[in-house]
Amino acid sequence: MTKTVPAPKAGILDIAPYIGGKSKIEGVAEPIKLSSNENALGCSAKAIEAYEAAKVKLFRYPDGHAAPLRAAVSAYHDLEPERLVFGNGSDEVFALLNQVYLEAGDNIVTGEHGFLAYRISALACQAEVRLAEEPDQRVSIEKLLELVDAKTKIVYISNPANPTGTWNTPEEIAYLRARLDPSILLAIDEAYAEFVDEPTWETAFGMARGSDNMIVTRTFSKIHGLAGLRIGFGYCPLPVIEAIDRIRLPFNANLPAQFAAVAALQDSVHIEASRQQILNWHPRLRQAIAGLGFEVRKSIGNFVLIYFKDGEEAARANEFLMTQGIIIRHVANYGLPQCLRITIGKDEENQAVLEALAKFAATRA
Numbered sequence: 001m002t003k004t005v006p007a008p009k010a011g012i013l014d015i016a017p018y019i020g021g022k023s024k025i026e027g028v029a030e031p032i033k034l035s036s037n038e039n040a041l042g043c044s045a046k047a048i049e050a051y052e053a054a055k056v057k058l059f060r061y062p063d064g065h066a067a068p069l070r071a072a073v074s075a076y077h078d079l080e081p082e083r084l085v086f087g088n089g090s091d092e093v094f095a096l097l098n099q100v101y102l103e104a105g106d107n108i109v110t111g112e113h114g115f116l117a118y119r120i121s122a123l124a125c126q127a128e129v130r131l132a133e134e135p136d137q138r139v140s141i142e143k144l145l146e147l148v149d150a151k152t153k154i155v156y157i158s159n160p161a162n163p164t165g166t167w168n169t170p171e172e173i174a175y176l177r178a179r180l181d182p183s184i185l186l187a188i189d190e191a192y193a194e195f196v197d198e199p200t201w202e203t204a205f206g207m208a209r210g211s212d213n214m215i216v217t218r219t220f221s222k223i224h225g226l227a228g229l230r231i232g233f234g235y236c237p238l239p240v241i242e243a244i245d246r247i248r249l250p251f252n253a254n255l256p257a258q259f260a261a262v263a264a265l266q267d268s269v270h271i272e273a274s275r276q277q278i279l280n281w282h283p284r285l286r287q288a289i290a291g292l293g294f295e296v297r298k299s300i301g302n303f304v305l306i307y308f309k310d311g312e313e314a315a316r317a318n319e320f321l322m323t324q325g326i327i328i329r330h331v332a333n334y335g336l337p338q339c340l341r342i343t344i345g346k347d348e349e350n351q352a353v354l355e356a357l358a359k360f361a362a363t364r365a
């Protein structure tokens, strides 16, 4: 008798596994890690206190409705509490949306350099992922619309976008929404919203409020520095919440994460310090990097993207920075082999990056 082994359903093994930012360099005890857009200043001391306080409750299940956190987010962002869904990071909110809305043969549409999390869970639903060209590495509304058809269920945009740091204006988002059939969801991922100081960018919360097909997601992983706890949320139309709640695991937002997230929202001093660290360093880093002869464009978010001559030079620069104890992100798997993304870090980390890049610049032909 021939032996068979359990086989994953069609398509699963064709999905390229997500590769996170590196965190180790062999032989370097404490590398400078600027590869995952984490918060340079860590998280709030108040969030740590709340996390500590949660430890005596670890034997309890978390609040499946995340009531205190729901109330805190609702008050902080002025959002109707019943329209919020919490997830194990905003990644889980994308996965839940995909599970609820995608059947085999459906499709999602997103930018060619868009965040990978939307794609992986869509492929797991046996849906097609359609990647719209991004001229100048910026999401083009027209290019997205060209790919939308009767099988499109969700259009995803990260705004600001990772890793390009480009963004779409509220007028563009409104234009897109107006041209999408109301049966198609428009999901706007605002993971980096709090780091923005750009008059032509605006949160989509207001637009989503009056909409039956728009979703806005946020995360506690970036400005609040709680990436390790995994907590994010989506602001959705009520029918979307009702559908998600049918399949959401009852305790998907863990207990210490809920505690710490409430405290993080209350620490306006830490939020502002984190924001200022990025806003102060963005122009300084871009100017200094350009001064070394590298191409770096205006971008928003807690990172900068350097464009090298080609993929080979970007790979060499990446290796060189590792020899200097610095880990950054080569974003070849985002369709940008010629680019390295550097998370803006602490003052001394940013200085170290600039010194290392200056040394690399000296080796250039």
Ligand SMILES: Cc1ncc(COP(=O)(O)O)c(C=O)c1O
Residues within 6 Å of the ligand: 036, 037, 088, 089, 090, 091, 092, 115, 158, 161, 162, 189, 191, 218, 219, 220, 221, 227, 230, 231, 232
């Ligand atoms: C555009 C974008 N969206 C979402 C996330 C992930 O957020 P979370 O940690 O809440 O899953 C990231 C993280 O890097 C991101 O870059």
